[in-house]
Amino acid sequence: MTIADDLARRVATEMHAREGTAPAWGLTLDEATEGYARVRMTLRADMLNGLGTGHGGMIFALADTAFAYACNSRNQATVAQQASIHFLSAPREGDVLIAEAREDAVIGRTGSYRVDVRTADGRPVAQFQGLSRAIGGPVLPIEE
Amino acid sequence: MTIADDLARRVATEMHAREGTAPAWGLTLDEATEGYARVRMTLRADMLNGLGTGHGGMIFALADTAFAYACNSRNQATVAQQASIHFLSAPREGDVLIAEAREDAVIGRTGSYRVDVRTADGRPVAQFQGLSRAIGGPVLPIEE
Amino acid sequence: MTIADDLARRVATEMHAREGTAPAWGLTLDEATEGYARVRMTLRADMLNGLGTGHGGMIFALADTAFAYACNSRNQATVAQQASIHFLSAPREGDVLIAEAREDAVIGRTGSYRVDVRTADGRPVAQFQGLSRAIGGPVLPIEE
Amino acid sequence: MTIADDLARRVATEMHAREGTAPAWGLTLDEATEGYARVRMTLRADMLNGLGTGHGGMIFALADTAFAYACNSRNQATVAQQASIHFLSAPREGDVLIAEAREDAVIGRTGSYRVDVRTADGRPVAQFQGLSRAIGGPVLPIEE
Numbered sequence: 128m129t130i131a132d133d134l135a136r137r138v139a140t141e142m143h144a145r146e147g148t149a150p151a152w153g154l155t156l157d158e159a160t161e162g163y164a165r166v167r168m169t170l171r172a173d174m175l176n177g178l179g180t181g182h183g184g185m186i187f188a189l190a191d192t193a194f195a196y197a198c199n200s201r202n203q204a205t206v207a208q209q210a211s212i213h214f215l216s217a218p219r220e221g222d223v224l225i226a227e228a229r230e231d232a233v234i235g236r237t238g239s240y241r242v243d244v245r246t247a248d249g250r251p252v253a254q255f256q257g258l259s260r261a262i263g264g265p266v267l268p269i270e271e
Numbered sequence: 272m273t274i275a276d277d278l279a280r281r282v283a284t285e286m287h288a289r290e291g292t293a294p295a296w297g298l299t300l301d302e303a304t305e306g307y308a309r310v311r312m313t314l315r316a317d318m319l320n321g322l323g324t325g326h327g328g329m330i331f332a333l334a335d336t337a338f339a340y341a342c343n344s345r346n347q348a349t350v351a352q353q354a355s356i357h358f359l360s361a362p363r364e365g366d367v368l369i370a371e372a373r374e375d376a377v378i379g380r381t382g383s384y385r386v387d388v389r390t391a392d393g394r395p396v397a398q399f400q401g402l403s404r405a406i407g408g409p410v411l412p413i414e415e
Numbered sequence: 416m417t418i419a420d421d422l423a424r425r426v427a428t429e430m431h432a433r434e435g436t437a438p439a440w441g442l443t444l445d446e447a448t449e450g451y452a453r454v455r456m457t458l459r460a461d462m463l464n465g466l467g468t469g470h471g472g473m474i475f476a477l478a479d480t481a482f483a484y485a486c487n488s489r490n491q492a493t494v495a496q497q498a499s500i501h502f503l504s505a506p507r508e509g510d511v512l513i514a515e516a517r518e519d520a521v522i523g524r525t526g527s528y529r530v531d532v533r534t535a536d537g538r539p540v541a542q543f544q545g546l547s548r549a550i551g552g553p554v555l556p557i558e559e
Numbered sequence: 560m561t562i563a564d565d566l567a568r569r570v571a572t573e574m575h576a577r578e579g580t581a582p583a584w585g586l587t588l589d590e591a592t593e594g595y596a597r598v599r600m601t602l603r604a605d606m607l608n609g610l611g612t613g614h615g616g617m618i619f620a621l622a623d624t625a626f627a628y629a630c631n632s633r634n635q636a637t638v639a640q641q642a643s644i645h646f647l648s649a650p651r652e653g654d655v656l657i658a659e660a661r662e663d664a665v666i667g668r669t670g671s672y673r674v675d676v677r678t679a680d681g682r683p684v685a686q687f688q689g690l691s692r693a694i695g696g697p698v699l700p701i702e703e
Contacts, residue, residue, distance in 0.1 A: 145321035148328065176339065177289035177410075183339075183351050184292065184332025191328045195320065207327050208525075209497045209546050211355040211643040213671045213690045215664055231675065232647055232683035237496075239645045239686040241673060243663065251664035254671040256688040258497050258546075258645045266321075352669075353641045353690050355499035357527045357546045359520055375531065376503055376539035381640075383501045383542040385529060387519060395520035398527040400544040402501045402641050402690075433609035436616065464627065465577035465698075471627075471639050472580065472620025479616045483608065495615050499643040554609075 306374030450518030
């Protein structure tokens with residue numbers, strides 16, 4: 128593991144631990160490396176819409192979490208400015224959803240990321256695109 | 272109240288009752304009329320990100336719910352194909368968030384909606400734009 | 416006309432005069448007030464895609480121009496960071512397209528705008544949402 | 560070259576030949592394979608905004624063209640429903656812009672694509688995400 132990837136893993140682990148949402152959603156951090164993160168979540172009954180399929184808000188929330196870990200991976204505090212999502216299929220209760228975030232470009236304080244959301248057996252659920260902005264300061268304390 | 276607005280209110284009430292997410296998020300339906308819906312939610316500790324502010328996923332989820340009620344208001348089952356969100360400010364625990372969805376255009380099966388998310392005292396939190404597609408069939412049973 | 420609306424009109428007129436694209440596209444500035452702009456363009460043969468309908472790039476370009484005038488209307492130089500567009504119907508050669516940009520929210524340096532694109536007889540063509548960022552400095556020289 | 564890639568190249572070549580915009584914008588088709596296309600364009604004076612940099616509309620138009628070639632690559636007529644773009648840096652007159660479109664997911668009639676726009680020396684200009692819908696029928700006549 129490179130130093131950059133180790134830092135990314137530590138930042139994501141810390142963000143995951145601080146979030147109120149991670150335990151509320153049963154969110155698991157699978158992997159985090161520089162500019163990349165993969166998270167998963169099992170769709171529960173309290174995450175379904177009126178049609179009995181996964182609520183778009185929960186699919187977005189999972190993707191947005193992977194995006195947040197990826198865009199903070201260099202330990203520079205970074206926030207989402209905008210995101211867009213394509214809903215491709217409707218997952219069901221009990222489906223395990225996996226979101227993988229990747230960095231497409233970073234220039235100055237601005238970054239562009241994409242997140243692929245699929246079921247555990249590979250069916251496309253959503254494609255997400257996020258725009259990030261570094262706001263200054265670290266996520267983890269800088270070590271001496 | 273017009274017949275169209277009464278139908279919209281009944282559809283939204285039924286959708287809200289069927290959703291697993293509405294009680295999970297403490298979501299209140301304020302108003303629904305033809306092509307319009309207003310919902311509210313109080314930000315809880317389990318809706319916060321690692322910075323201690325409202326998780327983008329929950330802000331999107333609230334907006335997406337208002338969008339769903341608005342685009343189903345004519346009792347034609349309709350789903351989200353895409354949505355985009357601008358994050359404008361970071362709400363805090365205890366803030367009451369109000370999302371208002373309005374219809375911008377409908378042509379054939381396709382609709383374009385916008386949702387304004389603000390705190391109860393009017394501070395802009397997010398602007399959302401959603402693309403819908405009618406999939407056929409009613410939400411509520413058609414009455415004789 | 417208010418002072419704010421007069422400034423908006425002068426800024427948009429100046430931007431329109433400086434642009435290489437305005438004469439290239441035959442773009443007309445109809446109106447500009449604070450946080451608002453309306454522009455129009457007639458679809459020509461050199462603006463059509465392979466299906467013989469208006470190229471999505473030209474529809475976006477018209478909307479993006481209205482957005483630029485609206486978000487610079489207070490004479491603070493402002494650029495687009497992101498935009499999203501819903502394509503609702505396909506205009507034909509000779510159609511006059513009208514784009515109206517309106518401000519949804521401004522907070523600090525960031526603004527959220529929407530643009531409605533229709534044919535002259537009111538058919539919806541596209542809905543656009545743009546995110547702006549003020550970069551400092553005026554568009555027009557500040558008068559003594 | 561596979562049969563699928565040869566078909567993609569022939570479809571893109573035909574689309575490029577039919578478009579009014581391709582000669583108007585001086586657009587070159589570099590390569591097209593199944594689910595992929597790369598196009599380029601040199602920024603001219605008539606493509607600049609009032610700041611003297613590339614108009615966002617032209618950057619989008621280039622990306623949208625690459626998207627169109629990629630999502631029609633299997634010779635099934637397909638249109639754009641929605642697109643979102645992140646503007647990352649401002650190109651100058653004379654810059655050669657290269658747009659590469661790739662397929663992220665296709666499910667039923669719906670596809671999700673991303674387009675990376677860079678200058679010839681690799682500087683990120685924009686990231687684009689497009690949602691497509693197959694409308695039935697071929698682009699090229701089906702051969703006996």
